[in-house]
Amino acid sequence: MRHRLEYLLVAFVAFFIRLLPWTIISVAGEALGLAFYGFDVPRRRVALSNLAHAFPTRTVAERRTIARRVFRHFGRMLFELLKFSTLAADEMLARVEFEGVDRARQAYAAGHGAFFLTAHFGCWETNGLVHGLYLAPIGVMARPLDNPMLHEMLERVRQCTGNWVIYRRGGIRRTLRALESGQGVAMLIDQHIHGSDATLVDFFNRPAATTTALAALALRTGAPVIPVFAIPTARGRYRMIYEHAVEPPTPGSPDPIREYTQRCTDVLEMYVRRYPELWLWMHRRWREPDTSSVHMKGMFPAASPEPETDDNHGAH
Numbered sequence: 001m002r003h004r005l006e007y008l009l010v011a012f013v014a015f016f017i018r019l020l021p022w023t024i025i026s027v028a029g030e031a032l033g034l035a036f037y038g039f040d041v042p043r044r045r046v047a048l049s050n051l052a053h054a055f056p057t058r059t060v061a062e063r064r065t066i067a068r069r070v071f072r073h074f075g076r077m078l079f080e081l082l083k084f085s086t087l088a089a090d091e092m093l094a095r096v097e098f099e100g101v102d103r104a105r106q107a108y109a110a111g112h113g114a115f116f117l118t119a120h121f122g123c124w125e126t127n128g129l130v131h132g133l134y135l136a137p138i139g140v141m142a143r144p145l146d147n148p149m150l151h152e153m154l155e156r157v158r159q160c161t162g163n164w165v166i167y168r169r170g171g172i173r174r175t176l177r178a179l180e181s182g183q184g185v186a187m188l189i190d191q192h193i194h195g196s197d198a199t200l201v202d203f204f205n206r207p208a209a210t211t212t213a214l215a216a217l218a219l220r221t222g223a224p225v226i227p228v229f230a231i232p233t234a235r236g237r238y239r240m241i242y243e244h245a246v247e248p249p250t251p252g253s254p255d256p257i258r259e260y261t262q263r264c265t266d267v268l269e270m271y272v273r274r275y276p277e278l279w280l281w282m283h284r285r286w287r288e289p290d291t292s293s294v295h296m297k298g299m300f301p302a303a304s305p306e307p308e309t310d311d312n313h314g315a316h
Contacts, residue, residue, distance in 0.1 A: 007149035014153075017079055018086045022236035025079045033075025037068055043282040044071075050281045054204040069277035073232070080236055081125050085157040089133050092161070096130050097233075100242035104135055104184075104226055107245060112222040113179030115214060117246065118229060119190035119268050120280035123238055127230035128186055129161045130240055137162035138184040139174065172217075179221050186228075187214050189264055192285050201262040203269055206286050215260035219248065225260075227267045231275065243267060 017025055037044055047070060051063040058066075084092065107114035116131065116138065118124050128140050140158055142165050145151040158165055166174050166185065175185050189211055197216075198209040218225050227243040246263050249256040272279045 003147040003149055006147050007153070010150060010153065013079075014082045017082045020083075022080070022083065025083050026076050026235040029076035029079030030072040031075070032079070033071040033073065034068065036075065037071035040282075046284055047071075047281040050285065051276075053206060053286070054281075055276070066276050067281065070279070070281050073277055074280070077123050077125075077232070080232075081123070081157065083236065084126055085129065085160055089161070092130060093133060095237050096126075096134075096230075097237075097239050098134065098242070099239060100244075101135070101240075103242045103244060104131075104228070107224040107226050108136070108182065108184070110222075110224060111182060112224070113182050114184045115218055115223050115225045116184055116186040117189060117214065117225050117227045117264055117267070118186060119188050119272075120283065121190070121229055121268070121271060122275070122278045123230040123232055124188070125158070126238055127228060127240060128158060128163055130230070130238070131184075131186075131228070132161035132163040136184065137164065138186050139164055139166045139178045141166045141171065141175075141185065141187045143168065175217060176221065179217075179223050185223075187211075189214055189261070190268060190280070190285065191283060192287050199258045199261055201258065201265045203265050203285070204272075208265070208286055210261055210265060212257050212261055214264060215257045219256060219260065225264060227264070227271075229271055231278070 020028075044067065047067045048063060051058075051066055055063060055066075084095070087095075104114065104116070118127060128138065131138055140163050142158070144167060145154060155165055166178075178185050191211075192209050193211050194209060197212050199212045200207040201210050202208075203210070214225065217223070224245040225248075226245050229241050229243075231239045231241065233239050246260070246267060249259040249263075253259050
């Protein structure tokens with residue numbers, strides 16, 4: 001019953017959103033985010049604690065301002081995604097400007113497929129939709145939502161521009177098959193994970209357990225890793241930035257997988273520092289690691305590319 005009620009509520013909101021202008025949608029989403037900032041005390045505390053560790057020189061007032069903007073952003077992002085996914089292909093592309101897209105084309109041209117590194121940052125779902133239209137459909141690594149009805153709704157959104165979703169079961173096989181055929185695969189690396197496919201890297205001067213799947217598969221296949229981020233610029237408009245490929249470790253590195261993972265994480269940290277209001281600070285990213293299971297030496301992960309996480313906003 002709870003799943004059905006959640007689905008009906010989201011479906012009701014989605015129906016009316018497609019009828020409303022962008023300004024109203026964006027403002028309503030921001031209002032929803034601020035409401036969660038006020039009422040969701042546990043997540044607000046996590047966000048403020050994370051911000052205090054990441055930006056110790058900023059005042060409490062400054063960090064609270066960032067936290068409010070974070071909640072506003074994610075509320076707005078949700079409402080705008082529901083609207084954006086109903087647009088025709090030409091309408092979607094008209095709302096996006098591209099920067100560095102030739103880097104993605106060059107990665108494809110190398111013939112090994114390509115990984116597109118992203119995170120719970122900016123408008124990552126919109127990012128995937130637009131990439132599928134402008135360049136080529138990609139595989140999107142994700143985990144199922146707990147609510148099967150909402151899961152089906154989100155999957156329809158993710159696949160509406162030709163993308164497909166890669167889940168845990170058979171994930172490595174599907175990823176390798178996509179890369180072998182010269183296709184792209186998107187992966188998020190910014191959640192705490194546990195198990196043998198995790199490694200500790202430095203993120204905002206603190207050790208963070210991070211998936212090794214991206215680095216391991218990139219080293220195994222030779223696929224370049226292209227960081228890509230979708231930055232909101234105005235109501236319902238976005239700038240999609242393709243960064244330079246992350247440099248792989250030099251031959252002879254004592255721990256190439258960890259080094260590669262650190263380099264990928266460094267790119268993400270650079271963007272989060274630049275736009276702190278666009279990252280998911282309410283996620284418990286830094287936790288005490290289980291050193292008996294956390295990956296400390298370079299090895300190919302035994303688990304699938306979809307990392308094991310402890311919460312559900314890990315779905316890409």
